[in-house]
Amino acid sequence: MEISRDAYRAIEDIVGPDNVTDDPAFLDSYAFEWLAELVRPNRSHYMPRPWAVVMPASTREVQAVTKVCNKYKIKIKPISTGWYHWAAPMKDDEPTVQFDLRRMNRIIDIDEKNRFAIVEPYVICAQLQAEAMKLGLNCNIIGAGSSTSVVASACAYFGGGPSSHYMGNNSDNLLGQEWVTPAGKVVRTGSLSSGAGWFCSEGPGPSVRGVTRGNLGSRGGLGTYTKCAIKLADWPGPAEMEVKGRPPGYRLPIGENFRAYTIGAPNWEAWANCYYAIYDNGLGYIFHRQLNLAGANLATALWLTYIDPTKTLNDVETLAKDPEIIAINETARISFQLILAAQSIDGIQLQDKILDEILSQTGCYRVERYCEQDMAEFTNMYMQRLGHKHCNFIWAGGYMGSWMQAGTPDFVKGYVPTAIKGFEDDQQSHLLVECGGDALMGCGSTLGGGGYFGLEQFVSYDPASDASIDACIKHMEDAIADCVAQGIPLGKEQLYLQIGWTDQRIWDGMAKAPQTFVLDFQRQFKDAVDPNYLGDRNYPWLPEKWGEAPAPAQAK
Amino acid sequence: MTIQDYRADALRCTRCAYCKWVPLDLMKSWRFSKGCPSIEYGKFHSYSAGGRLITSLSLMDGRSTVTDKVRDSVFMCNMCGSCDVACKMCRYDMEPLLAMHELRAKLVEDGDLPEAYQPMLESLRTDYNTMGEPHERRGDWAKDLGVKDLTKTTAKYVFHAGCRYSFDGEQSEVARTAVAILKKAGLDFGIMGAAESCCGGKAFSIGVDQQLHKSADHNLAAWKKAGVDTVITACADCYYAFKRLYTQHAGSTIKVVHMVELLDQMVADGSLKMTNPVPMKVTYHDPCHLGRQGEDYVPWDGVEKKIFGQAVVYDPPRPRYNGAFGVYDAPRNVLKAIPGVELVEMERIKEGAWCCGAGGGAREGYPKFSEWTAGERIEEAESTGADALVTACPWCERNFIDAVRGAKGKLEVLDILQLVDMAL
Ligand SMILES: Cc1cc2nc3c(=O)[nH]c(=O)nc-3n(C[C@H](O)[C@H](O)[C@@H](O)COP(=O)(O)OP(=O)(O)OC[C@H]3O[C@@H](n4cnc5c(N)ncnc54)[C@H](O)[C@@H]3O)c2cc1C
Ligand code: SF4
Ligand code: SF4
Numbered sequence: 001m002e003i004s005r006d007a008y009r010a011i012e013d014i015v016g017p018d019n020v021t022d023d024p025a026f027l028d029s030y031a032f033e034w035l036a037e038l039v040r041p042n043r044s045h046y047m048p049r050p051w052a053v054v055m056p057a058s059t060r061e062v063q064a065v066t067k068v069c070n071k072y073k074i075k076i077k078p079i080s081t082g083w084y085h086w087a088a089p090m091k092d093d094e095p096t097v098q099f100d101l102r103r104m105n106r107i108i109d110i111d112e113k114n115r116f117a118i119v120e121p122y123v124i125c126a127q128l129q130a131e132a133m134k135l136g137l138n139c140n141i142i143g144a145g146s147s148t149s150v151v152a153s154a155c156a157y158f159g160g161g162p163s164s165h166y167m168g169n170n171s172d173n174l175l176g177q178e179w180v181t182p183a184g185k186v187v188r189t190g191s192l193s194s195g196a197g198w199f200c201s202e203g204p205g206p207s208v209r210g211v212t213r214g215n216l217g218s219r220g221g222l223g224t225y226t227k228c229a230i231k232l233a234d235w236p237g238p239a240e241m242e243v244k245g246r247p248p249g250y251r252l253p254i255g256e257n258f259r260a261y262t263i264g265a266p267n268w269e270a271w272a273n274c275y276y277a278i279y280d281n282g283l284g285y286i287f288h289r290q291l292n293l294a295g296a297n298l299a300t301a302l303w304l305t306y307i308d309p310t311k312t313l314n315d316v317e318t319l320a321k322d323p324e325i326i327a328i329n330e331t332a333r334i335s336f337q338l339i340l341a342a343q344s345i346d347g348i349q350l351q352d353k354i355l356d357e358i359l360s361q362t363g364c365y366r367v368e369r370y371c372e373q374d375m376a377e378f379t380n381m382y383m384q385r386l387g388h389k390h391c392n393f394i395w396a397g398g399y400m401g402s403w404m405q406a407g408t409p410d411f412v413k414g415y416v417p418t419a420i421k422g423f424e425d426d427q428q429s430h431l432l433v434e435c436g437g438d439a440l441m442g443c444g445s446t447l448g449g450g451g452y453f454g455l456e457q458f459v460s461y462d463p464a465s466d467a468s469i470d471a472c473i474k475h476m477e478d479a480i481a482d483c484v485a486q487g488i489p490l491g492k493e494q495l496y497l498q499i500g501w502t503d504q505r506i507w508d509g510m511a512k513a514p515q516t517f518v519l520d521f522q523r524q525f526k527d528a529v530d531p532n533y534l535g536d537r538n539y540p541w542l543p544e545k546w547g548e549a550p551a552p553a554q555a556k
Numbered sequence: 557m558t559i560q561d562y563r564a565d566a567l568r569c570t571r572c573a574y575c576k577w578v579p580l581d582l583m584k585s586w587r588f589s590k591g592c593p594s595i596e597y598g599k600f601h602s603y604s605a606g607g608r609l610i611t612s613l614s615l616m617d618g619r620s621t622v623t624d625k626v627r628d629s630v631f632m633c634n635m636c637g638s639c640d641v642a643c644k645m646c647r648y649d650m651e652p653l654l655a656m657h658e659l660r661a662k663l664v665e666d667g668d669l670p671e672a673y674q675p676m677l678e679s680l681r682t683d684y685n686t687m688g689e690p691h692e693r694r695g696d697w698a699k700d701l702g703v704k705d706l707t708k709t710t711a712k713y714v715f716h717a718g719c720r721y722s723f724d725g726e727q728s729e730v731a732r733t734a735v736a737i738l739k740k741a742g743l744d745f746g747i748m749g750a751a752e753s754c755c756g757g758k759a760f761s762i763g764v765d766q767q768l769h770k771s772a773d774h775n776l777a778a779w780k781k782a783g784v785d786t787v788i789t790a791c792a793d794c795y796y797a798f799k800r801l802y803t804q805h806a807g808s809t810i811k812v813v814h815m816v817e818l819l820d821q822m823v824a825d826g827s828l829k830m831t832n833p834v835p836m837k838v839t840y841h842d843p844c845h846l847g848r849q850g851e852d853y854v855p856w857d858g859v860e861k862k863i864f865g866q867a868v869v870y871d872p873p874r875p876r877y878n879g880a881f882g883v884y885d886a887p888r889n890v891l892k893a894i895p896g897v898e899l900v901e902m903e904r905i906k907e908g909a910w911c912c913g914a915g916g917g918a919r920e921g922y923p924k925f926s927e928w929t930a931g932e933r934i935e936e937a938e939s940t941g942a943d944a945l946v947t948a949c950p951w952c953e954r955n956f957i958d959a960v961r962g963a964k965g966k967l968e969v970l971d972i973l974q975l976v977d978m979a980l
Contacts, residue, residue, distance in 0.1 A: 023623055029600070393647065398568070432865060
């Protein structure tokens with residue numbers, strides 16, 4: 001579908017000819033998205049192609065282009081780094097202009113005293129962290145890792161990660177934000193709205209933050225966030241990370257006021273108890289079940305391979321059969337990573353003592369091999385910078401996260417056996433990576449501050465193989481069936497599969513939700529800020545009276 | 557190989573954009589966090605390694621065609637390999653740099669090479685150099701040095717000056733210093749003079765693979781005739797061509813040594829004594845072809861296979877080039893051995909170094925982009941407070957010198973051999 005020349009020229013006048021394109025190959029580089037093959041017809045690796053890609057450099061330009069889109073009734077889809085398939089246009093028949101916000105890339109300010117930073121959309125977590133650390137501060141990095149945009153996770157999508165346990169979820173850390181609505185109005189939220197600065201997320205009246213993002217986020221379906229302020233946490237480490245070693249397994253030496261542990265548990269009951277005790281005692285700077293993304297059968301072999309720069313994945317095969325490695329692997333089978341940090345040596349020693357006590361009471365333990373210097377420094381690096389998150393795709397280039405229902409440890413522990421059994425069964429086809437039924441990975445905290453978390457099954461498949469793609473889709477359907485059979489709410493796979501559904505099918509599902517008033521309210525809110533419906537359906541809403549039984553007169 | 561051979565790489569690209577940044581663990585500031593000059597200049601995703609994989613796929617699938625924009629996005633890239641290192645931080649099944657090379661080769665094959673490269677290719681055809689100079693003048697830089705002429709006699713070592721040192725009057729002194737050091741080392745060496753041919757690396761980097769084969773055939777035959785078993789060069793581009801490309805594409809078994817490796821060895825065994833103090837604060841730029849792309853070539857002829865159902869590996873195991881074993885320590889050891897020299901590091905070093913801007917034919921094809929890339933590095937060097945930016949490649953040096961002059965800057969740009977010379 002070609003963009004109308006008038007609309008194109010109008011956009012070109014705003015951003016300049018070098019900052020807009022409708023070259024088909026360029027457009028494909030935005031349509032191509034991870035996971036598309038699981039939800040698009042014929043396993044296509046492309047989401048719908050945008051009509052044009054535009055790169056505004058300022059809020060004013062975003063606003064002006066948004067107004068052009070309103071004039072020509074073209075949908076708007078903003079991206080920051082564009083690492084999620086929700087970043088692409090959602091439907092083939094909806095002409096959409098993709099806003100690539102990479103020219104809006106400044107850290108506007110780090111307010112050291114009040115501990116927050118003001119950033120534009122193309123500032124990634126690693127950049128902000130590097131600058132914050134110089135001031136003794138740190139930022140929560142989402143589970144997707146430090147290559148992702150701070151604004152995207154704060155304003156537009158979820159925002160939880162390994163450090164949320166201590167530093168909060170980015171949905172909570174979001175303070176003032178600047179938002180260009182789909183209608184082209186610039187809205188400043190929180191204390192910004194009264195010209196008082198960026199320090200507070202809530203202004204007078206109802207929470208705009210709550211309405212626009214909630215827990216999940218509008219995922220590009222409700223205009224463009226052009227700046228936001230984000231709360232920072234303390235960083236008791238050096239101003240600059242002194243990274244050692246060769247790629248890929250860089251290491252971060254563990255300062256004397258830090259610890260980097262992998263904690264093992266004899267069973268899931270002990271694991272949950274340990275989690276509760278860690279949470280109750282306020283321990284943990286970073287808390288995540290990270291390294292199990294490789295699968296509980298292969299994790300030790302993979303990571304010992306990974307930290308040796310002379311090795312390749314072929315070595316995992318040999319190592320995985322080594323009795324010594326198998327033994328280590330068993331000790332790490334049910335485990336998680338825990339980084340402790342304190343302002344003083346006394347502080348860290350106290351934390352260690354508390355942890356010792358927790359471990360002795362719950363029957364959990366430090367996994368020895370993982371706590372040796374090489375693995376501990378690697379774990380420290382991985383968890384502090386989250387610069388290896390692309391390892392999610394390490395086995396075959398494809399990863400789909402199923403499950404990930406969040407809740408208390410007891411709730412999560414409850415679905416673990418079903419999740420493991422289902423995945424084990426699906427691996428029998430040999431069309432998914434056979435890493436054991438437990439490739440469950442997840443945040444120690446899906447709500448800021450911890451106590452509530454989720455485990456996601458890391459399903460690795462080969463996106464270059466149709467059969468493997470099909471096996472992954474089957475797994476998604478199986479996981480849904482397992483949840484339905486066990487009365488467990490549906491997980492991420494359902495959210496993904498919906499991308500391939502019609503509006504009507506999605507609305508039919510939503511209409512069965514226990515509290516549809518939220519979706520009704522969101523429609524009314526959308527009517528107010530997006531009268532031309534230029535944001536896509538990623539901001540969920542329900543048409544008026546959808547799913548209600550037709551009135552008798554109409555039924556005739 | 558062809559772009560089809562990298563189809564699976566494209567399908568397995570996750571659009572994560574690691575290829576746009578320095579390896580995330582190594583990021584030290586906002587200012588110097590970028591890894592890829594091409595995306596920083598071209599901006600659209602197509603100007604990144606991941607973007608080019610998608611371009612390949614899109615072209616293969618007939619979803620798009622080669623337009624002027626596409627051509628620019630394919631060629632406006634330094635082939636510096638920063639993307640390759642960053643991508644391989646987490647992936648063992650991707651070869652973005654090789655895939656980008658094949659995309660260039662495909663465009664060349666289809667007649668889509670940008671016109672700007674024609675003068676260089678013409679010069680290579682007629683005069684065996686990249687610089688539009690008459691080939692008879694190639695050995696002039698060494699006229700009065702009394703070096704063995706290996707077209708007439710034999711030696712164990714050949715010093716290959718390369719195009720830049722042979723013809724760039726401002727830079728030839730470096731080659732002359734190299735000769736003095738080789739003499740000091742007591743090596744049995746000579747040069748090919750006018751019979752030396754360009755290594756072919758630059759042509760290869762723009763996808764004109766045939767030219768590499770021609771150059772390799774010529775140079776390897778000449779060296780063989782002269783009884784040479786080791787080629788020594790002070791040029792990182794030539795080093796890469798001889799060490800990696802000649803071995804892979806022409807079956808070369810000749811040993812390849814960069815001057816910094818020889819100097820390092822001489823410092824270590826005490827045969828090079830630098831006693832003259834050189835009171836200077838310097839920073840070192842890792843040339844891409846000596847650093848992250850300077851790893852040894854390991855022959856491989858294998859196929860993909862699956863383990864654990866779908867995990868992608870190779871049979872036999874595929875060598876992994878991710879910058880882990882580039883030539884990083886040798887130049888630093890030499891600099892540290894020079895009395896008075898204080899080495900201060902930039903933020904982006906070794907496998908995470910920012911390119912000088914001359915690589916991949918950018919200097920010839922996209923001079924503004926090339927100069928901008930160099931300018932970025934100059935700023936980084938200046939931020940260290942160094943008096944001089946030192947490197948070990950004439951292409952980097954020339955690009956830096958031009959960028960400093962263009963910006964009327966004060967930073968001195970030196971080859972490491974010039975510093976060594978001052979200390980002798
Ligand atoms: C491998 C992987 C693992 C992940 N794990 C986690 C996790 O553990 N925790 C978590 O919170 N998230 C996770 N995510 C999702 C992640 O939060 C999002 O992909 C996003 O926030 C990352 O930033 P980005 O710059 O890539 O966003 P993009 O891909 O650019 O955008 C993500 C969504 O936000 C919208 N958006 C982006 N920027 C703006 C803007 N400025 N204005 C309006 N809308 C915008 C886009 O339209 C899109 O729908 C994961 C993603 C991946 C790929
Ligand atoms: S080429 Fe590699 S680093 Fe770049 S987007 Fe693709 S997978 Fe990521
Ligand atoms: S080779 Fe260098 S310039 Fe080219 S895409 Fe890779 S990082 Fe960018």
